[in-house]
Amino acid sequence: MNDARLDALMSGRFDTLTRIAGLWRIPGFSLAIIREADAATYAWGLRDAGRRLPMTESTRVPLGSLSKSLIAAVAAQRVAEQVTGWDRAQEPSFLPASHQGVTLAHLLSHSSGMPSYNLLLHYSADETRAALLERLRHLAGAHAPGTAYLYSNTMFIAACGLLESLTAVPWERQYHDLLRAIGIAGHMIDAEGVEKASPHGWAEEQGAFVVEEIEPVPATAHPLAGLICDIREMVAFMRLHLFGTGESGRLLGEGDLAELRRSRIRMPEIGYPAGATSTGYGLGWVLGRAGEHEMLIHAGSVGNMRAMTALLPDSGVGVSLLCNGDAEHSPVHPECCFMCAVVFRVIDWLCATKLALPDEPVPPPVRRADAAPLPxxxxxxxxxxxxxxxxxxxxxxxxxxxxxxxxxxxxxxxxxxxxxxxxxxxxxxxxxxxxxxxxxxxxxxxxxxxxxxxxxxxxxxxxxxxx
Incomplete structure (x- = not known):
């Protein structure tokens, strides 16, 4: 049940969000808001515009890279148990000799120096994580560990493999133990999960929108892109990362949360709306500020299904958005993208951050056909x-x-x-x-x-x- 005070705050303002969705041609979205102990969830539009099926608060959407923070949370539990340390040098057999001595913090902050190798992760014929990781020692790093930011999906998979080898407990068990403790069902984008998810992504191509159904994610990429959640589960997701709590008590201590939020590497500015900045990468989170407030933020996508969460720990505020439209970042746009236009507006309403958002929603940039000669x-x-x-x-x-x-x-x-x-x-x-x-x-x-x-x-x- 929604908190009455949050409902009152959103009353008369939710229409602004639906106008933004209309401008960006987003078929449907769902929204979760937390302010301290209070929470509210909302849903609008269609999860399947072709069959006119509604987006509801129980519609599950893939989190994509937003689930990186859950991998880091599992790692925080193992560090708290003294299984390993964030900055302890590791010698995983699956990394090349140049990257022996890498740390768990390197792997979870995109500072390992090993590239993402997405072709290997998403397209190889490997059916097990062990087979995938075995290939990495034959590949090359781009930088020495800890020297530069380089976004790397595959190194988060490597972190899962490292935690599995250190504990002798299968990664999937560690992951789903945390999800159950939070109150997340843990549905994955496998053949069964696709049936349970059911939103359809939409993308504009050559002047028309085309439908894109969810396809099963390879098992090797499940820790990164396999999790699907509904918007009510995102309340539990945010409570874990804001307060360290699950359904039956504390799961992460204040020290654990502080480590997840500590900047590990500088990163390029992302281009959020004016007044919001990205300053570095922690463990599974982009770090930044929204006005005067410390901010944790991350987005994720699988096809044209997208998710974003922004947290302001000093205010106990969190906003999560799930949608099924093509909402890529556009740094030249004053609101960046549909997700930023919604998430930062709601943050501003909750915290009076005085972000430089336009009074009225701004249409997205006009898409232009690529004028480059065709190959x-x-x-x-x-x-x-x-x-x-x-x-x-x-x-x-x-x-x-x-x-x-x-x-x-x-x-x-x-x-x-x-x-x-x-x-x-x-x-x-x-x-x-x-x-x-x-x-x-x-x-x-x-x-x-x-x-x-x-x-x-x-x-x-x-x-x-x-x-």
Whole structure:
């Protein structure tokens, strides 16, 4: 049941939020608000615009990277139990020699120096976390640990593997023990979870909106992107991170919360609305300020389903938003994006932060078609030496083979993209639709050089079969 004082605060103001959703063409959203012991939740619009099904307070939406803070919370419990320490040097067998001595804090603050390797994480054929982690020692780091900010999804998976090896307790058990203690059901985006989630994301492409249903997330990526929650569960999520409490008492002490909120590495400014700033990255949280208030904030996405939470610990205030529309950051816009326009407005109403938000919602920027020349698909006859299977000890096998009327296509696990030649003559694998990054490739004698990660050089894949 909603707190009457929060309902009174939102009365007459919720219409502003629905106008913002209309401007940004968001089909539906749900909102949770906390102020000390008080809480309120709301839902508006459609979870499935095609079938006119409503978004409700029980509609589950993927949290995506917002669940990084839960991985850090599990780690905080193990540190409190003296299983390990935040800054204790580790020597995990699954990292290259250059990164022995990395710490748990490095892994959970994007300061390990190891890239994200999203192609490996999301597209490889690995079915277990152990198989995925075994590949990492064959890969390269971009920086020495602790020297620079480099967003890395895969290092959060590495942290899960490290905690599992230190405790001899399966990661999934540690994770779901915490979720149960908080009061979160712990549904994941597997085949069963997709049925239970049911929102449909919407994205604007070529002037029209297209529907995107949730697809199951590979099991290897479940700790990062697998969790789906409804907006009432987000109240429990925020109470954990604001007060350290779960359903039956305290789960994280004040010292644990302070460590999660301590800046570990400077990061680039994100571009929130004026008056709100990002200053660094803690453990699973972007750190910053909203007016005079300390702020923890993070967003996450799976396809076009998106989530954002902002917490002001010094005021006991939290705001969570779940939505099913294409709401990417736009730093040139005065409100940044739909999620920021809603979340920071509600924060301003709760705390009078005096953020420089416009009096009336501002329409999103006009999307313009990309004017860059379209790449030309590479025909197999034009590059007869490229077709074949290639292997790398870390990434495994990729293939280049004729398809689509004689054009060459690169396949790596679930990833598939036509080889195309850009204006300067360079060849890249251009994925179908939004499915993955562009992968530049070039011949290297008996190998294929593939840029599998933008922050490090190309990797040589040795040819194991022609044609």
């Amino acid at each position: 030309r698909a590479v025909r197999a006859a034009a590059e007869p030496d490229l077709a074949g299977s290639y292997s790398h000890p870390g990434f495994g096998t990729l293939t280049v083979a004729p398809s689509d009327g004689g054009h060459l296509r690169l396949r790596y696990g679930r990833y598939s993209g036509l080889l195309a030649r850009g204006p300067a003559g360079a060849i890249s694998a251009v994925p179908d639709g939004r499915d993955g990054p562009v992968v530049p490739v070039q011949r290297g004698g008996r190998s294929l050089l593939a840029r599998m990660e933008p922050s490090v050089p190309s990797f040589p894949f040795a040819r194991v079969r022609r044609g």
